[in-house]
Amino acid sequence: MKGVVFTEFLEMVESRFSADMVDDIIEDAGIKSGGAYTAVGSYPFAEMVALVTALSQRSGLEPQALIYAFGHYLFGRFALLYPYSIQGCSCAFMVLSNIEKHIHQEVQKLYPDAQLPHIEVLSSDERCLSLLYSSPRCLAPLASGLIQGALDHFGEQGRIVAEPLNDDGSKVRFVVELV
Ligand code: HEM
Structure with missing residues (x-):
């Protein structure tokens, strides 16, 4: 999955939740890079699934709704x-x-x-x-x-x-x- 999807996702999480939430879900999801995504890079789709799952657990909102x-x-x-x-x-x-x-x-x-x-x-x-x-x-x-x-x-x-x-x-x- 393209990095632009990750950078935009994390920006949405920061603006709708908080900068702390971004740090927390990166940690929960076990992202080794620490979330240092670049827009033109490509990253495993599984990392996006893990980030959405972590956000769902912390926010109590359904993954589909997120x-x-x-x-x-x-x-x-x-x-x-x-x-x-x-x-x-x-x-x-x-x-x-x-x-x-x-x-x-x-x-x-x-x-x-x-x-x-x-x-x-x-x-x-x-x-x-x-x-x-x-x-x-x-x-x-x-x-x-x-x-x-x-x-x-x-x-x-x-x-x-x-x-x-x-x-x-x-x-x-x-x-x-x-x-
Ligand atoms: C403004 C125009 C659009 C641009 C520039 C654009 C661009 C992109 C880009 C860059 C990706 C990521 C590809 C990757 O991660 O490797 C993507 C994925 C995707 N796009 Fe678009 N897109 C646009 C509009 C739309 C619209 C209107 C839909 C609505 C049906 C759509 C449906 C999707 C879906 C569902 C994905 C996720 C990948 C998947 O489902 O397999 N896109 N798009």
Whole structure:
């Protein structure tokens, strides 16, 4: 997993909880580097799982809820860090339709070792967009938060329904309906 995901996660923890919470979860998770992540580096996905688990234990919040909140936060950060990725998009559906063929493709060029999900557009009209999320990292709650972040970015109101298509959550269908 790219370091940018770790640095943004720890920044969110610092702003929503505290700097002490950052130190505590790094210690609980047994991260040998002490959390010295660089944005362009790559680190084991298991370290992210351990950090989220530690934060869940200390905060009493469910891991899924923390991952969703992180996705929501992350969209705003990605929009600032990689503005060109959503340049020319005037609404959330344009962004969501462009993830696979444009946004993540550019990410892959920038970071050849990035491990990205597949996000396929199943159907789309003015009001309703359906996406298929597939990834062995089973981060559908992150996708859900990112989708909500995209709606908020454009000041749009929508309802997001996530329908798991298998038991481990590696395939999830999203239906996003503007209201
Ligand atoms: C602002 C535009 C976006 C940029 C620049 C961007 C970039 C990235 C980057 C850098 C990663 C980390 C890859 C790694 O750790 O190796 C990532 C992962 C991910 N992205 Fe995006 N992304 C964007 C929008 C979205 C949106 C709107 C979604 C919503 C479905 C999404 C879904 C995901 C998910 C779920 C992951 C985690 C990896 C996985 O599930 O396997 N991204 N993205």
